[in-house]
Amino acid sequence: MRGRRSSRSAAVVLAGCVGLAVMAPGLALAAPTGSETNSADCTAAGGRWSEAENKCSAVSSTATSAPSASNSSSTDDDSVAGRSSTSVSQNDVTVTESNTTTNSTTTSNSNNTSNSNNTSNSNSNNTTTNNSTTTNNNTTTNNNSTTTNNTTVDIENNTSIENNTTVYESNYFSNTYVFNSHAPNAWWGTYWRHRYDVDCDELTYDEANAILEWDSSDPFRLDRDDDGEACEARAHDDDDDDEGHVEYVSYPEGGVSTGDGSTGSGASAVEVALAAGAVAGLGATGLVVARRSARQG
Amino acid sequence: MATTTEHQSTQQRGTARATIGVLLVVALVAVVAYLTVGATSARTGPAVADLPAGRTEVALPLDWAETANLRIPSIGVDTRQLTELGQTEDRRLEVPRDATTVGHYRGGAAPGQDGPAVYASHVDYGGVEGGFARLSDVEAGDQVLVERTDGVTVVYAVDRVAEVPKDAFPTVQVYGATPGPELRLITCGGEFDADVRSYEDNVVVYGHAVEAYR
Numbered sequence: 001m002r003g004r005r006s007s008r009s010a011a012v013v014l015a016g017c018v019g020l021a022v023m024a025p026g027l028a029l030a031a032p033t034g035s036e037t038n039s040a041d042c043t044a045a046g047g048r049w050s051e052a053e054n055k056c057s058a059v060s061s062t063a064t065s066a067p068s069a070s071n072s073s074s075t076d077d078d079s080v081a082g083r084s085s086t087s088v089s090q091n092d093v094t095v096t097e098s099n100t101t102t103n104s105t106t107t108s109n110s111n112n113t114s115n116s117n118n119t120s121n122s123n124s125n126n127t128t129t130n131n132s133t134t135t136n137n138n139t140t141t142n143n144n145s146t147t148t149n150n151t152t153v154d155i156e157n158n159t160s161i162e163n164n165t166t167v168y169e170s171n172y173f174s175n176t177y178v179f180n181s182h183a184p185n186a187w188w189g190t191y192w193r194h195r196y197d198v199d200c201d202e203l204t205y206d207e208a209n210a211i212l213e214w215d216s217s218d219p220f221r222l223d224r225d226d227d228g229e230a231c232e233a234r235a236h237d238d239d240d241d242d243e244g245h246v247e248y249v250s251y252p253e254g255g256v257s258t259g260d261g262s263t264g265s266g267a268s269a270v271e272v273a274l275a276a277g278a279v280a281g282l283g284a285t286g287l288v289v290a291r292r293s294a295r296q297g
Numbered sequence: 298m299a300t301t302t303e304h305q306s307t308q309q310r311g312t313a314r315a316t317i318g319v320l321l322v323v324a325l326v327a328v329v330a331y332l333t334v335g336a337t338s339a340r341t342g343p344a345v346a347d348l349p350a351g352r353t354e355v356a357l358p359l360d361w362a363e364t365a366n367l368r369i370p371s372i373g374v375d376t377r378q379l380t381e382l383g384q385t386e387d388r389r390l391e392v393p394r395d396a397t398t399v400g401h402y403r404g405g406a407a408p409g410q411d412g413p414a415v416y417a418s419h420v421d422y423g424g425v426e427g428g429f430a431r432l433s434d435v436e437a438g439d440q441v442l443v444e445r446t447d448g449v450t451v452v453y454a455v456d457r458v459a460e461v462p463k464d465a466f467p468t469v470q471v472y473g474a475t476p477g478p479e480l481r482l483i484t485c486g487g488e489f490d491a492d493v494r495s496y497e498d499n500v501v502v503y504g505h506a507v508e509a510y511r
Contacts (some may be wrong), residue, residue, distance in 0.1 A: 255463025259485030
């Protein structure tokens with residue numbers, strides 16, 4: 001076991017080094033020019049902003065720009081919907097190994113300059129804390145994830161999802177998934193739609209609305225009428241006071257039972273004619289009886 | 298003596314005939330009166346109601362609101378005894394639990410909304426004359442006024458009255474989508490089948506909204 005861990009660690013370090021080596025040529029393109037006047041510009045230029053010196057300086061050789069997953073060298077597209085771009089300066093790379101049940105993980109101890117690199121772990125003991133990630137040569141999967149430096153996580157590239165993440169147990173699905181707590185909603189929408197698809201049949205009303213609240217972009221179209229309420233049709237599934245009542249989408253069937261014949265109000269003309277005939281018959285019978293009695297008398 | 302006896306007998310015969318004749322006349326008058334009074338008493342009011350002069354018109358169609366009052370002036374219906382109806386487990390339209398309550402089908406349109414606002418009430422129930430006992434006497438052109446809980450009153454004009462067999466109920470015509478706010482009033486009609494304790498037909502009044510005001 002120990003040997004496996006050692007060899008795995010070595011493999012991770014080797015993969016990281018290879019990744020850095022591949023990315024290194026691109027770093028020069030992102031070197032700061034010295035004209036940067038604030039931290040954001042400096043970071044965007046791939047430098048490190050020194051508050052004490054109030055200047056931007058080039059970072060060590062491991063610092064990189066943030067390539068997009070589409071392999072663009074652009075680094076200033078944080079505002080583009082669907083992308084979570086991180087610019088991270090990283091000096092020391094420490095590869096450790098956590099004890100996880102599903103992942104063999106790599107942790108990079110980076111010098112974060114962006115909030116998006118902050119990580120947390122709310123899921124007991126499984127920790128995946130890659131600060132930054134993923135380029136073409138650094139495919140991060142659930143297993144044996146490797147570490148490089150700064151990355152742009154692209155919505156198209158789901159291999160980088162598990163990096164830069166908050167891990168927690170989802171209430172809506174049976175498994176544990178790893179979430180990027182800082183990615184924009186649109187990014188998450190695409191991610192979830194790509195990996196999962198749920199609809200109102202699979203969720204309770206509360207679950208559906210919790211998802212909608214969590215991601216108002218409504219990636220699963222749970223709120224098709226865009227009224228801010230998901231899966232309305234299931235709203236009263238659990239209501240006891242609706243017992244006995246059934247909601248159907250289709251029309252009612254057949255005629256309507258709105259009478260029990262208990263009054264004469266429903267008498268038809270035929271019924272009236274029959275009644276009149278009966279009266280007339282009684283009268284005629286009476287007449288005959290009277291005549292006979294008169295003759296006998 | 299014999300002549301006196303014959304005379305008395307003739308008088309008795311004449312009296313009996315007169316009595317029978319009177320009885321027959323009374324019976325015929327009663328039948329005619331029943332038919333005549335029955336025919337005229339169903340329509341107890343004007344076909345068109347006097348709408349308030351100072352009313353403020355409200356544009357149609359309207360949003361959802363429940364019904365507060367339903368009036369059919371021509372047959373004297375004016376009730377706030379209303380309920381909401383759904384469907385039974387065998388997918389039939391629920392009906393009010395008493396004779397006089399008028400039910401609104403909540404699966405249809407609200408009064409003034411696009412689509413048919415469907416109301417149903419008994420023609421009779423439990424020995425009591427129902428809320429729509431005289432519905433078959435409604436005629437085309439009659440007004441039906443539905444006041445909503447938001448204070449808006451929708452005025453409908455009756456287009457036609459149909460008596461349809463229950464086993465060939467025009468489901469789509471009654472419940473189906475319409476281009477604007479419409480009205481359907483339903484009760485029982487036709488012959489009463491004592492074997493199944495049900496009327497064979499339904500009376501359906503079709504109408505459309507002509508205006509709304511508050």
